[in-house]
Amino acid sequence: MDTRQPPAQSLLRHLPESTVGAAREPAPVHLWNPELSGELDMHIARDGTWYHEGEPITRLALAQLFSGILRLEEDGRYYLVTPVEKWAIRVDDVPFVIVRLEVEGRGREQELRFFTSLEHEVVAGNEHPIRVQIDERTGEPSPYLLLRDNLEALLHRNVFYQLAELAEEHQWQGRTRTGVWSRGIFFPIDGDSALD
Template sequence: MSDRAPPPQSLLNSLPQRGELQRREPAPVHLWNPPLSGEMDMRIARDGTWYHEGEPIRRLALAQLFSTILRLDQDARYYLVTPVERWAIQVDDAPFIAVRLSVSGEGEQQQLLFHTSLEDEVPLDDEHPLRVELDPQSGEPSPYIRVRANLDALVSRTVFYELADLAVEAEVAGVQRIGVWSGGGFFPIDGAD
């Protein structure tokens, strides 16, 4: 019998087989610092679709699993990370997309909850802020909500229209802004930052 530990499994070979996948909490990828394993032919499109080798990943549970090991590093690149591997992947815009909005309460007591295409639920609050970037050429807004760590979800156009319907004026740092209340905080949506 050998005293040697078994070699670490490859990222793709260690994935559970069909039927074994369950929704999981994100892995502690911030604690892992393996060397770069290379580039994986994986891409997350602007509409939130995950692709592997040019084909869309059709199993929601598989995309959810990959999302639990996703990390954005200081080099502004996205990686799938395990304790022993780190694979670079391409992300067209943000790795998640917010496709639905739930609203409870009213006025300053209102709570907004965003739902992503991967079934994450993200409350709009100080830990999960909202920001709106304006395209310098067209002025078109691109709203984002923080999902976790430094990973964001692009807010879909439909959901942004819902936010606009909920918008009110409030004073922020002495300036009148247009935004929404959630979790006791006011979040501007006018892109005037």
């Protein structure tokens, strides 16, 4: 087997059977600490499309399975991890994209339920905060939602427009900010959250 570019199937062979059966549930990658196996010719584009050897992965279940063994480490790199293998992959921005928003309730009582292109479902709140980062060059906002651990999803432009329609002003950390509520928590969306 070519150790520089093994087939992606080798990763799947080393997954516990219980993990393979639940393609959308993340594996306990925080418990696995194998040595680095190398670099895999796989990357995730900014639009959330997964590519293997330059070709898009078109089977949703396969992309879901790979997403369940994804880990972002302190070195800022993303890895696909099994109990015995750890392969570095490229990620253009963040690994997931939010493509749909459902709103339940109104005002401070509302819940913002987000769905990724891989059918992950998350409600914004204390464990799943929304943050906005402003591109210094273009001034364009990039809104993100924390999905799990330290893995984030980029909100698609249309979803961000929906958020903007729900936005209201609120005194937040001593300033009037524009933002949205979910599960009783206010999330500013009018500037660079990372600077607050």
